Amino acid sequence: MDVNVYGRQLTPEEIAAAQHRELVGGLWDEVGLLQFEFLRARGLAPTHRLVDIGCGALRGGVHFVRYLDPGRYHGLDVNASLLEAGRRELAAAGLADRAPQLIADDRFALARFGGTFDFALAVSLFTHLPMNHIVRCLVATRAVLGPGAVLYATFFEAPDHPHLAPLPHAPGGIVTHYDADPYHYAFAQMQWMAHAAGMSVELIGPWDHPRDQRMLAFRGAP
Numbered sequence: 001m002d003v004n005v006y007g008r009q010l011t012p013e014e015i016a017a018a019q020h021r022e023l024v025g026g027l028w029d030e031v032g033l034l035q036f037e038f039l040r041a042r043g044l045a046p047t048h049r050l051v052d053i054g055c056g057a058l059r060g061g062v063h064f065v066r067y068l069d070p071g072r073y074h075g076l077d078v079n080a081s082l083l084e085a086g087r088r089e090l091a092a093a094g095l096a097d098r099a100p101q102l103i104a105d106d107r108f109a110l111a112r113f114g115g116t117f118d119f120a121l122a123v124s125l126f127t128h129l130p131m132n133h134i135v136r137c138l139v140a141t142r143a144v145l146g147p148g149a150v151l152y153a154t155f156f157e158a159p160d161h162p163h164l165a166p167l168p169h170a171p172g173g174i175v176t177h178y179d180a181d182p183y184h185y186a187f188a189q190m191q192w193m194a195h196a197a198g199m200s201v202e203l204i205g206p207w208d209h210p211r212d213q214r215m216l217a218f219r220g221a222p
Ligand SMILES: C[S@@+](CC[C@H](N)C(=O)[O-])C[C@H]1O[C@@H](n2cnc3c(N)ncnc32)[C@H](O)[C@@H]1O
Pocket: 004, 006, 023, 024, 025, 031, 053, 054, 055, 056, 057, 058, 059, 060, 076, 077, 078, 079, 082, 105, 106, 107, 108, 122, 123, 124, 125, 128, 129, 133
């Protein structure tokens, strides 16, 4: 059973018709720029190494690749066709020569990139994942975070746990679920997942996301 819709590979024709932009949620320019400006405000510098987990078709990646020194952007996604779409987005933006590192993987094998990272990002990833997948992602991320590095990740926040009823969010009108994609979680569940992975988590909360996704900051526990 697929846990979300991202097992579906886009055809070259669908990529040429820019359907990848819709598959990752639309709002291409707005959410791409939003995540870039967020990390910039948190101290991202051109020399930093960034890993973008669930990077999709590089909605944010195009901005990061333009800003970071060559070879400093790393993107991992389960869907190889979205990575191919991302390569085409980079070429169209004149950024193909900036050596982005892109890996298709379904187990969050971030160690395949080699080395550690200054920043990790997961935008609209945990919103599509059940808890055990999130914990796997956190365990893998913790292992590649450098000293003082942070994973910023978004989620749909539930007011309590367990919140079994469908939950509408505003703005954006997305309805999330306890046990189906798109998922919502109480912050207490995020704290449990972080603890299970040997991490701490801070609730940053609203960050101007147009569909009310909230921001979290995960750090390796000392
Ligand atoms: C809503 S899209 C967001 C993509 C990107 N972060 C952005 O902001 O455009 C969710 C992404 O998560 C990826 N994804 C879903 N499950 C995954 C998994 N188990 N491992 C890696 N990536 C996954 C999907 O393929 C998709 O590209």
